Amino acid sequence: MAQAMAARIDATTQVPVAQGPAEAEDGDRQFVTALARGLQVLRAFRDAAEMLGNREIAARTGLPKPTVSRLTHTLLSLGYLVHDPEGERYGLGPAVLALSSAFLRQNSFPQMVKPFLQDLATAVQAHVALGLLDGLSSVYVQLWRGQGQRIVLSSEVGFHLPLARSAIGMATLASLDEAERVALLARLRRDGADAARLDHNYRRCADEITRHGFCVGIGIWHQDINAVAAPLHAPGGRGSFAVNISGPAFLLTEEVLRRDTGPKLMETIERMRSLGIVD
Template structure:
């Protein structure tokens, strides 16, 4: 099946017939849009902690009827967006998405512009560095530099990974400067609890975002992963809008609370350098 035919294959209740009337054409476009939205909801079920899911689990996460979900999964599998294991009871993201992600990343100016600053922050801080962009709900990590020699020979890696915006330093560094409606949308989708320190209520999150705006950087105090501390800072485009974030990550015993004030200055400096490279000039 050609990928351009994907939405047609999942549109419920549509058939090939004579050229549709304007009214039918509009309804068809609306049906296709609804199908695409459902496709995205299915794909968003998969995370680094939920790599393989059953049909029942996907239905529970999306609230889409079982029969419709089954047809969506079949179409996604046919074009390579999903894969099914040998027992045929679990689904995983397919390699086609990896290929498309790499293509998008290769054409993404931020990744190229920021690479020297990401690598420089890795060398100066001695910690793993993450560069992420905001998709409206989550922070999407598009570049990582890791100080561990076993990670890779060069110490850097380019990949795509979604991370929660409400409980990671890179996510909160972005979220703190978003418009009110965006913050509210993130809250409305639910503040999932990952650890005992996760900011899982609106009151806690809003108070934290206010602190971040005042001091200029964010901290993740083991809110997403136990024993991990992170420091993040916002990255701005040429218009001054915060659309990305930069962070360093390390074990709490190594990246201690006493080191945060000095390291935050280093993170902010490198984030500002990326912003300037993108055309931003501070007032």
């Protein structure tokens, strides 16, 4: 249980990475396979502090190890990767940070919602994350922890949660127009998602969002972590965002999520909507 000192729950081992095709689809002559493979290598890293060897990157991406070796050498030369003192393992480099900073400068929406979601994190004493659709995942573009929060999850900005197996993924799917959603659900099934489980979870969550504005995920991503999530519509349709509140299952029980956490999330969204920050 929660102690006076901070506790940490590590659930990152469950996160799939490096999604998306590395080969041209439907005979697309404009598709640059080498570029796609390089981006796959970057997407293999779960967070900025992780260090991986070529063998691990090859396992995560499905690319041949000789191909990975050439790609990591090129990305290292360009500053997108750095290596450890022994030169055997790689981490994300400063050039990646420059790209992410440029994204945040060009997209002001995460900064606009920041004070509201920080207040929400403190009110519920849990993690609050703003996620953006990225391939078959929702990637955290901002993350807030409650001031004084004692239980710390090991997720950070850049963390990916699978659409098929997370509350934020279900909320993201519910935010899409029908054609885009149908296509993405079909792609998830092709990628290996359990079709029956995916369809059941989506129907339930979509119904909850229709009725309450939010959906609840009880251990659907990790057995020890529960969450509540809701779509968040940026003005002008600038990306498919959703917001997620997550925490240990023994604290964020289903009753707490439905009675307290979910309604507080909706109050925050309504406050932002009244100010024109969200649609």
